[in-house]
Every structure is written in structure tokens, then in C-alpha cells.
Amino acid sequence: MAETVLVIGGGGREHALAWKLAQSLHVKQVLVAPGNAGTAGDGKISNTAAPVGDHAKLVQFCKENNVGLVVVGPEAPLAAGIIDDLTAAGVRCFGPTAKAAQLEASKSFSKDFMDRHGIPTARWKSFTDPKEACSFIMSADFPALVVKASGLAAGKGVIVASSKEEACKAVNEIMQDKAFGDAGETVVVEELLEGEEVSCLCFTDGVTVAPMPPAQDHKRLLDGDLGPNTGGMGAYCPAPQITKDLLEKIRDIVLLKTVNGIRQDGAPYVGVLYAGLMLTKDGPKVLEFNCRFGDPECQVILPLLQSDLYDVILATINGKLASCMPVWLESHAAVTVVMASEGYPSNYAKGLEITGFQKAKELGLEVFHAGTALKGGKVVSSGGRVLTVTSIKKDLVVALEEANKGVAALQFEGAVYRKDIGFRAIAFLNKARCVLEDIM
Template structure:
């Protein structure tokens, strides 16, 4: 029997998910909340005005409208526990729990997790005091530094500093001037990794992973990889930089290792796991984890994996 699916979100990512879900013979209708102009009326797809931030109202809406599955696009509702609340109300929901979403919602949490489970990443330290962070920066032996707001900052809370003075200023901007709000209550300072950046996403059921084709997202605002980081300036997929052999390596040493570690910690990871990686001379290293489909990666990933 064909079912009704609700997609949460309003971006190009959600449009791509709705478009793909609507192609399934198992899906009768796709609702998108709040949706956008592209999802307003498009065949099986239509927008919904339901309040997605009130999980009690949302759960009742799903029951009243016979929604068989909720697919969550953005990270903020995941970190707010939408999956936990809908699941508890008996509404099937695709995505990680709030605890599992900490892999994205707290860079400090994810970096500590990677260290504990031997997942390759940049050298780092986290701080809640700006003076301590600046002292660490002045004494760091890294050739270049990156300063990150630990919390959710819509992909923009990362500052690549050209020198230690700029790194200290970034700390002050984030922690004292609240450039990214409460997301910057804790900062992570780490070494700048050199190489090409790629995005490797997978589906996980909490135990196993199924890798998607790798994509490359361009984050810096200006041509020539200059300017501040954005939430993403476009992407393409698949990437010639990631061979089938390398993807298998990433699947084993990063994606599966992460899912195994979360399971070991009693926080099973179910949903889409996104690893942002730098292809360094020492091999792939994790820059960040996201707890959902990337946008714009989701829009370009309808391709067969590399041979």
C-alpha cells in the first residue's frame, strides 16, 4: 500500500529528498513542512503549515494525516530531539536521536569521541575561557590554525586564521562578541589540515553502514578558496579524487568505526552520517561530522558509486 511521508525542512536538500521519495511506488504523497516554492505543488508533493518545532502538535498531525514516516532534513530539529519525541509518540522518524546528533551539535563532543576511538582528525583542544584559548594559540606549534564554534552555527562557525593574531581575534569574536550566539560558548582550536575536502555520507541502522557516492562541497565564499566559510557554495558528485578503494577505506576506518563507537557508548546512530574529510598526505582525516544529509551534497548525489 502506498504511504504518506512528511519531510521536515525548507531548503534545496528537502526539495531533492521530496522529489526522490515521490518517485517511489510505495509513496502516495510527500508533504514538506514548511517547504519552499519548489515544493508548493509538484505532482505528489505539497507543502504543510504544521508547526514542526512543537513536537506534540507535530506528532498529532502525523497521526491525523496518516503519515507513515517522517524524514528530517536540517540539524536543528534533530539536536532538539524530534526523533526521540516522535518515536515515543509512535510516529516512525528517520534520523538520529538528540544524543547521537551531538556528533554535529557539539564539535567538542565529536573531537573527544574521535580521539577515544582512534578516528583520524586534526590535533585540537577545546576551551570555555577565551584567555586560555589565546594562550593555547600562542604556544601552538601548528603551522596554521582553525577556530570553530563548538555548537550549531549553520555551517558558518569556522574561521581559518592566517596567523596567531587572527586566531586570537576569532576566539574573541566568537566567545566575547557572540558572533555565532550560544554556539560559541565553547570553542575548538585545531591545526589547519592541508589537502582537498570531500564529503562522504552513509546510511546507518545503528550497526551497519551503506556508503553513498562521495561529493565535494565548496565552502569558501570567494573564487580561489578565499573568503570566509559559508554553509556551502555548490557541490558536485561523484568526486574523481575518491576512488572506489579509498571510499572503502573511509567506510571502514571512519564511517563504520564511528557507528561502532556510538553503539559501544550506548548511543546507537541511526540515520544519515556525514563525514567531512580532508584528503591529506597522511590519508583522509575527519574535519567534522554532520548528523543528516548535506545541503548541497544531497542535491547532487543521484549517481552510481565510483568503480
């Protein structure tokens, strides 16, 4: 019997989740709360004004609308205990409990957890007093420093300092000037890790871990990793820097250790676990954990999933993931390019008309909406990151070229985007090709 699924969130990640769930024969309808212009009426998918912030009312909504499954996209509802409250009321949900979600909601909790369970990460210390933090910074023997707001800061609460003085300035901006609001009541100061940054996600039912193909996000606004840090300007998958052997190592020393450790701590983890890693000369080390799909990683990972996402989610919730391991499309690459509003990640205009969707569709691309809305029958911008354009091809370079064609087809005033998504992977593949040619 086909079910109604409720996806919570309104970004590109949630559009991708709804898009993939709608492909299941077990799903008759996907409601998205609050959704965006892309989820406003697309086949099985539609938006709804479900009261997401009031869990008691949300339970009532789910029962009145015969919602058989709730899939939570963003981190804030997870940290607020939405899974705990809905599950207690008999509503089936996908995502970790509030206690397990502390791995993302509190960086100080996460770092302490990693130390206790022997999970590789940077040297660190947390502080609630800015003077103590600055005193530690001035005496630290780290060659370079990173200052992080410990709480949830929408992926933007990290400042890489070029000097100890700059690190102290960052502490004061976060703790005294409230640059990231309450998320900065506690700061984590840690050594800057050097290497290649990658995203390794997995499904887990609390015991079994099913790794997804590794991806790489691009945080900086402009080509060549220039400009300010953002929520992500594009991604590609799989990341060729992660060999099969290295992915197995990451599964064992990071993903499995984390799932086993948090279960031992009394908070079994069910859902998607996301490890942001740095591939250092000493091996992979965890930069941070997220307790859900990344955005824009979701937009390149899900298009490569051959299995029915609904089936995988149900197996995960029911503790039967080992008998329903996801199958991935091999020998293909996915690239997504984010189109952002001019001025993002600071102040930006809204209400700008967007055109070119039909042309992008004719190119065979998936356009996932993020900050969009419907106004007078037209699609307009309503956020900083507006659209993500995804291409799937057998070759990474071709996938990037096709995604860029889609970006060129889509138009809105002042659109900002990168043209070099995947440049590290392309350089890696070219280097490997040169080495192979030299050997031959």
C-alpha cells in the same frame, strides 16, 4: 499501500528529498514543512504548516494526517530530540537520536569521541574561557590554526586563521562578541589540516554502513575559492580523487568505527552519517561530522541513486540495510550550482522575482528551490541561497557546462554564483590523463 511522508525543512536539500521520495510507488503524498516555492505544489509534493517546533503537536499532526514516515532534513530538529519524541509516540522517523546527533551538535563532544575511538582527526583542544584559549594558541606548535564554535552555527562557525594573533581575534569574536550566538559558548582550537576536502556520506542502521558516492562541496562564495565562507555554493559527485580502495578505507577507519563506537557508547546511530574529510599526506582525517544529508551535497547525491529512497530509508529504520543496499548510477557525474542573493552570506535583499524555470526545464535540468517563496503567483527570493541547478551527465565537464547553461537561463536581480564548480576534479582528471599519456 502507499503512504504519506513528511519532510521537515525548507531548503534545497529538502526539495531534493521530497523530489526523490515522490518517485517511489510506495509514496502517495509528500508533505514538506515549511517547504518553499518549489515544493508548494509539484505533483505528489505540497507544503504544510506542521508545528515542527512543538513535538507534541507534531505527533498529533502526524496521526491526524496519517503520516507514515517523517524524514528530517536540517540538524537543529535532530539536536532538539525530534526523533526521540516522535518515535516514543509511535511515529516512524528517519534520523539519529539527540544523543547520537551530538556528533554534529557539539564539536568538542565529537573531537573527544574521535580521540577515544581512534578515528583520525586534527590535534585539538576545547575551551570555555577566551583567555585560556588565547594562551593555548600563543604556545601551540601548530603551523596554522582553525577556531570553531562548538555548537550548531548553520555551517558558518569555522574561522581559518592566518596567524596566532588572528586566531585570538577569532576566539574573541566567537566567545565575547557572540558572532555565532550561543553556538560559541565553547570553542575548539585545532591545527589546520592541508589537502583536498571531500564529503563522504553513508546510510546506516546502527550496524551496517552503506557508503554513498563521495562528493565535494565548494564553501567559498566566489570562483577560485575566493570570498567569504558560505553554507556551500555548489557541489559535484562522485569525487574522482576518492578511488574505490580509498573509499573502502574511509568506510573502515571512519564510518564503521564511528557507527560501532557510538553504539558502544549507548547511542545507536540510525540515519545518514556525513564525514567531512581532509585527504592529507598522512591519509584521510575527519574535519567534522554532520548527522544528515549535506546541502548542496544532497542535490548531487540523490540524483545518482537508482534505488527507491523510501525502501532504503525503511530498511535503515528497521535494521535491515544489509538486505537492501542502495544501488547507484555508475559512469555518470552530477554537478549542482548554487544561485545566491547579492550580499550573501551577510545582508541581502528578499522578494526579488525569479524567472526562467521553463527554459531550465527544457534543458533537462533539475532546479531545486532553497530560499524561495510564492508571492502574488510569482516565485520570489526569500533567503541567501536561492536555487540549486543540477545536471547529470556521463562527463563531469559536460555536466558543469549544462548546469551553467541552467544558471544563465534563470534570472533574478543581483544573482551570485560560481562558474568553476568541480575545478579540482577537472584538474585531477587532467593530471591523471597526462600521466597516462606519458606512460603510453
